[in-house]
Amino acid sequence: MKFSENWLRQHVQTDASRDGLAATLTAIGLEVEDTTVLGEGLDGIVVARIVACEKHPEADRLQVCSVDAGTGAPLQIVCGALNARAGLVAPLARVGARVGELTISAAxxxxxxxxxxxxxxxxLGLDSDASGLLELPEDAPVGTALADYLGLPDATFELKLTPNRADCFGIRGIAFDVAAACGSTVTPYEIAPVAATCDARLDVALDAGADAPRYLGRVIEGVDAGVRTPVWMAERLRRSGIRPLSFLVDVTQYVMLELGQPMHAFDRDLLQGPVGVRHARAGETLTLLDEREVTLDAQFLVITDADRAVALAGVMGGHDTRVTDATRNVFLESAHFAPAAIIGRARRFGLHTDASHRFERGVDPQxxxxxxxxxxxxxLDHAGGAPGPVVAAELPEHLPQPQPIHLRRQRVARVLGLSIDDAEVARILGALGLAVVDTADGWTVTPPPRRFDLAIEEDLIEEVARIHGYDRVPTTLPGGATRLCAPGEGRLADADLRRHLVARDWLEAINYAFVDAGLLQSWQLEAGAVPLANPLSAELGVMRTSLLPGLVDALARNTARQQPRVRLFELGRSYHAAAAGESPLETPRLAAVAIGPAHTEQWGAPARDVDFHDLKGDLGSLALLARADLEFRPSQAAFGHPGRSADVYRDGTRIGWIGELHPALLRRLDLDHRVMAFEIELEPLRARALPRSGALTRFPSVRRDLALLVAEDMPWGTLEAAIREAAGPLLADLRLFDRYQGKGVETGFKSLATGLILQDNSRTLTDRDVDDVVARVTTALAPHGARIRS
Known part of the structure; x- marks a missing residue:
């Protein structure tokens, strides 16, 4: 919200300096992001009129102007502005005046x-426009000090408002907060009803239920729409960041800034009537003021004329019924729309309008x-005309009604940690425009309809605290004994996982939990995606079903900035749609992506790119933290490289995926290098088995080495499971210590050398015991095509 300091001071009387006012606004939660001082040092600059212009005899781009500055005799001024012409009224810096760092002298x-x-x-420091002379109205009084004529000096304040303070999108709303903080009162503001002087009217009707419970319209005939916007109004708009366009449009913008109520003006002659409000029909089209044509659906509200859509309610008017300088009869619209009916609608078309910004947050229905x-x-004051009656359509049962809130003085003291006088509490709430009634234990407070953010007792306590001063709230340490809870050893903490990955040369990334639906489609992960009802943008329209798409996108941004080696991990949640009426399923996950060399630049080992086994080693090290055994099986994931990716299992349950991304996916993502990644569910990994001590055996172990000849595509995991099951309780350890292919091994086969460590805690094993185990193992391996290599 940007506004003029002088404009605000007309609505609230305060002796605070400019800096003091800015500090007060920030202290009460209306953060002043920027302050721009306007019109200081304009001494000697007056309103002047160019009487005549002649071409400079020695320069094609200069003109010699005869200028009336109100002193009697005209002044001769050489000017190079393109818009300099006879009759133009513009600012004149007289000899001796300062313009910026320049002192004007005769030359x-x-x-x-x-x-x-x-x-x-x-x-003059009034605007960024340097295209020509500042053009003033023709009736500007020549010789008058420019500062007096434009209401200078002044300053613009730009506030950073929180979403709950919709009432401060109007000067009047800000004035109440300033009055409360400065101990003053808001200037009374009575808007007398304008009596109708003609019978011109358009009937209005509501057909959108609670989404549009109030709509007012008025016809004004015989308006001179081409009249120039008054200087005082144009300057207030300009200092609020709005460039004046035309009188009728400027009036609606001015009312919106002063009161906080968006409005729209239609050309009455382009309307047939009646005017209505309804939900759009699927496929219905509308050409907006910016001349773009949009296709609507039932989630949008439209203003209709004889049932044809002529404006997008709460967002933007239509091009076909807009007012122009040729407009003679105007139809004014002023309505109340429910925030839920407007939220996110403008962003679906890439729009952000002043009207939608206010209606999304809530506008006073009064x-x-x-x-x-x-x-x-x-x-009427500036363009004339004859007003008709105000025609109103209302659905009172759907209009928000302020509800009384009981505020207890003991609760105020308990929450804030200090005692505030009853009179001060009542003064603060009253100055904010709240109706306050004393009760035995506190007050009954009824918020005004503009304060959508006040609903419970704590909201009122917050109002008292911010106006009384957060700096006056004492710092109090909690008393009493504090119960310390030690984390259990049976669960691996996220901090442990983070520290471990960072120690293994990974960097943590944090991504949005919402992504582009098209990105999920590229990964073929769109199943179960949860769409957002109010997305920040079209590119962030759905909740992520996996961490990998966002993480790989972050990797791509790094590689695009000449980072040859990127290793990123993220701990976050994925989201999947649940049954109707239930909340989406949230799954904590851990994902990592890597690209480039396996190690940073060094001389101690040959350079090579990161591969599957590097990531498998890092994932395995995490499993060691959890004292878990992971199993890897071939994966059919669409985004994974066939033959170079695997599903990850723990205790027979799939918990994730690891491998190389599919080349086709990399082409769609415009990545030129192999990308290795993994993603696993966190909960199965967090469960950590507690170590248990056991008695040391007094009996020796026996080792038998077996060289197994198996098919080349036979995974070791399958053989390992068969060996462990067949060996039984005597198997103390199993080691794979060699893999061989070459001379002596048939083509298409491999030799795997394994060591079986056998031991019994109650006796020394005999050769027969060992032979029985080896026989069982050999028999169990036979169905897998494995045989003992001779």
């Missing part, structure tokens, strides 16, 4: 005397009547 330009300087808005009366008065 000769190419042999022609110049006694001053005609100025642009940028030269404001439409005030706004339409104020706009009518402004139009």
């Amino acid at each position: 000769k330009l190419r042999g022609v005397e110049s006694n001053g300087m005609l100025c642009s808005a940028k030269e 404001l439409p009547a005030q706004a339409i009366e104020l706009a009518t008065r402004l139009i």
